[in-house]
Amino acid sequence: MNIGIIGAGNIGASLARKLAITGHVVKLANSREPESLQDIVQGTDIIAATKEDAVRDTNVIILSVPYAKMPELAALLADVPAGTVVVDTSNYYPARDEAIADVDNGKPETLWSSEQVGRPLVKTWNALLAQTLDEGGSESGTPDRIAIPIAGDDPAAKAVVSDLVSETGFDAVDAGTIAESWRLQPGTPAYCTELPAEDLKAALGVAKEGLAPSKRDAIMRSMVDGSVPFNRAAMIANNRAMTA
Structure with missing residues (x-):
């Protein structure tokens, strides 16, 4: 499969490495020139590309850019064929991103993103830490394999x-449509809590619409003030406790 990835941060670069290893043709692009990606692509089969080339002749495009940058991708995706699957891995953090009134007023993050880019989107790989993506994957069938939610309107x-x-090492749990994708946003029990599939299904089911933003902000404060160590185990335990 031909896969284009826009965004070479922790999630985008890790996805590029994992998908290239499994035999896919992976083109990776960032906001700069392909030469800036040499540290990432060196010694791999990943192709450093321009944004325009990364979305050309692809089966799947993965958008892994800061959430507030999503509107800037509309022109890039304008001529991509309708049959190309486009994935959104981003999350909205108003303390980091610019404030977005529609999302602050309750519009699901990926519904807003889809409107901005002018494409139907599939939401996944957003609800796990970069460290989890790097270290937490396992073979299909592994007991208690970590699962991550996926939302979208096209089965x-x-x-x-x-x-x-x-x-990439994880079970996928269907979280419903994009209108229901608030269930996997920051501050929900399904977000960055490293649950196996059955537990993740339960977490998605108990999520309360409208509560996530306050929990998201409280979790961020606990990390900024140093009360939660910046490591995978501590952050997962804190997320589980604060979203239970």
């Missing part, structure tokens, strides 16, 4: 992306 597109999720 066929979700099936394609679910297979890719498994190839």
Whole structure:
């Protein structure tokens, strides 16, 4: 499969490495020139590309850019064929991103993103820490394999992306439509809590619409003030406790 990834931060770069290892043709682009990606692509089969080349002749495009940058991708995706699956891995943190009134007023993050880029999106790989993506994957069938949620309106597109999720080391749990994707946003019990599939399904089910933003902000404060160490185990334990 031909995969283009826009964004070479922790999540985008890790996805590029994992998907290239499994045999996909992966093109990776950032906001600068391809030469700036040499440290990431060196010794791998990842192709450093311009943004324009990364979205050309692809089966799947993964958007892994800061949330507030999503509107800037509309022109880039304008001529991408309708059959191309586009994935959103971003999360909205108003303390980091610019404030977005529609999202602050309750619009699901990826519904807003989809409106900005002018494309239907599949939401996944957002609800795990970068460290989890790097270190927490395991083979399909492994007991208590970590699962991550996936949301989208097109069952066929979700099936394609679910297979890719498994190839990166995680079970995919269907979280419903994009209108329901608030269940996997920051501050929910399904977000960055490293649960196996059955527990993740339960976490998605008990999420309360409207509560996530306050929990998200409280979790961020606990990290900024140093009360939670900046390591995977501590952050996962804190997320579980504060979203229970």
